[in-house]
Amino acid sequence: MTQVLLAVDFEFDLILFELLSEVDDVTIVARPADDVELLALCRTGSADVVIVGQYFPGLDAQVISAIHAAGTAVLGFGNDTAALESLGIVSSVPSSADAETVAQAIDDTRDSTVIPPRPLAPPGSLKGQGHIVTVWGTGSSPGRTLTAVNLGDHGARQGHRSVVVDADTVAAMVATTLGLTEESAHLANLCRLEMEKTPPLDISAVPHAAVRDDFHAVTGLTRPDRWPEVRASVLTAVLSRLAKMFDLVVVDVADRVDPDDDFADPFYDRHCATRAALEVADTVLVLAAGDPIGLQRLVKLLGTERVESLGSKMRIGITKVRSGAVGHPAEVRIREVLARFVRRDPDFIFSDDRATADAAMLSGHTLHEENPKSVLSQEIAAAVTELLPARKRPRKSGAGRAAKSL
Structure with a gap:
C-alpha cells in the first residue's frame, strides 16, 4: 500500500482525491494546507509520495529539496512541466490523466526515489563563492x-x-x-x-x-x-x-x-x-x-x-x-x-x-x-x-x- 500526501492547487484537490479513491493500493493520508504542514508530515515519515501542484501555498525549490531530504518521493501534477521542473520536480502527470496513469506514475516515482546518504562533513563554500x-x-x-x-x-x-x-x-x-x-x-x-x-x-x-x-x-x-x-x-x-x-x-x-x-x-x-x-x-x-x-x-x-x-x-x-x-x-x-x-x-x-x-x-x-x-x-x-x-x-x-x- 502506497501512502500519499495531496499538496496540489485548490482547483485540482477534489479532482485528484476522487481519482485516487478508485485506486486500491493507494491511500491518501493527508491533504496539508501549506508548506509548513506539508514538511512536518514528510519529516515524520507519514507518506511515501507527495503529489504537488506548482501553485500550492508556500511551495518553492527549497521546500521540494527538503521533501527529498526527508526521503519522500515527489510527483508533480499539472500541465506546466517547465514550471514544475524549475522547482526540482522531475516526474509529473498532466491534470487530464486518468486514474490508471496517475497510479502508474505514483509507483514509478516511489520506486525510482533514492534517499541520499548523509554527508560525512558539512558542505563548505563553493569555489568562487562570496x-x-x-x-x-x-x-x-x-x-x-x-x-x-x-x-x-x-x-x-x-x-x-x-x-x-x-x-x-x-x-x-x-x-x-x-x-x-x-x-x-x-x-x-x-x-x-x-x-x-x-x-x-x-x-x-x-x-x-x-x-x-x-x-x-x-x-x-x-x-x-x-x-x-x-x-x-x-x-x-x-x-x-x-x-x-x-x-x-x-x-x-x-x-x-x-x-x-x-x-x-x-x-x-x-x-x-x-x-x-x-x-x-x-x-x-x-x-x-x-x-x-x-x-x-x-x-x-x-x-x-x-x-x-x-x-x-x-x-x-x-x-x-x-x-x-x-x-x-x-x-x-x-x-x-x-x-x-x-x-x-x-x-x-x-x-x-x-x-x-x-x-x-x-x-x-x-x-x-x-x-x-x-x-x-x-x-x-x-x-x-x-x-x-x-x-x-x-x-x-x-x-x-x-x-x-x-
Whole structure:
C-alpha cells in the first residue's frame, strides 16, 4: 500500500482525491494546507509520495529539496512541466490523466526515489563563492547597522565587490545610515522575484542602490508591518544568490531571533529572517556594547543554545568601548569580564568614536568618507582583513557616490 500526501492547487484537490479513491493500493493520508504542514508530515515519515501542484501555498525549490531530504518521493501534477521542473520536480502527470496513469506514475516515482546518504562533513563554500557575514548582537543598540555598513564599505576599499543587505524586519536603517532617499524596499522586491521563479541572474538586474561602483546596498522594508514579505527560505535563497555575484555580502539583522509569541508558528514569525541569515552565514559577528549592561547581555546571550549552534563561525565584537563605562584600561577590563564569565576573548574591539559616527550619520556618509583617520574606521578595516578568506587586489572605485537605484 502506497501512502500519499495531496499538496496540489485548490482547483485540482477534489479532482485528484476522487481519482485516487478508485485506486486500491493507494491511500491518501493527508491533504496539508501549506508548506509548513506539508514538511512536518514528510519529516515524520507519514507518506511515501507527495503529489504537488506548482501553485500550492508556500511551495518553492527549497521546500521540494527538503521533501527529498526527508526521503519522500515527489510527483508533480499539472500541465506546466517547465514550471514544475524549475522547482526540482522531475516526474509529473498532466491534470487530464486518468486514474490508471496517475497510479502508474505514483509507483514509478516511489520506486525510482533514492534517499541520499548523509554527508560525512558539512558542505563548505563553493569555489568562487562570496563570503556572507551576518551582523547580529544583543539589544541596547550596540551599533549593528553602523558596523554592517562600514564592513561593506571597507570590504570594497580592500578590493572586494561588496553589498550590504538590510534584513532587519523590526527597524530597517541601512538606507538612512547611507543617506539613501529612495522609498523602494529592495529586499522585498528580491524576495518577490525569487518566489516568482524569476530571480536576477547578474548584478545589473538586482534591485539595489549603487553607493559606488564596488559598494552596493539592498535596502530593507519601508514599514515594519511588511515583514511577511521576507520568508526564511526565500531570504536564504536570495542571500545565496547574492553571494554568487558579490565577493562580500554583509547582512544587517534585528537582535531578536525567536518568536514573540511562544505559540506562534516559528516558520512565519517576523524574526525568521534573522534565523535564516544566521544559518546561511559563513561568519556571524555578534556585537555587544562595551558597558556593564551590554556585557551582561552578551554573557547571557553566549549561554544560549542559539549561539552555541553557531559554532566556529561566530566572532565577538565589543562596540562603543570607552574607559568611562568600564574603567581604565577599557580593553583590559572587558577581556577580564569575558574571561571570567564565558572564558572567551572578544575577537574585535571597536572604539567609541561618537563624534565621527554622529557626523557620518548626519551627512549620510560612511566613517571613512567622513574621517579617513578615524580610529573606529581603521578598526573596522582591520576586522574586514581578518574576516575575509584572502585579500584581493583593489578594484578601481568610482570617484563619488552613484546616486542611482537599480
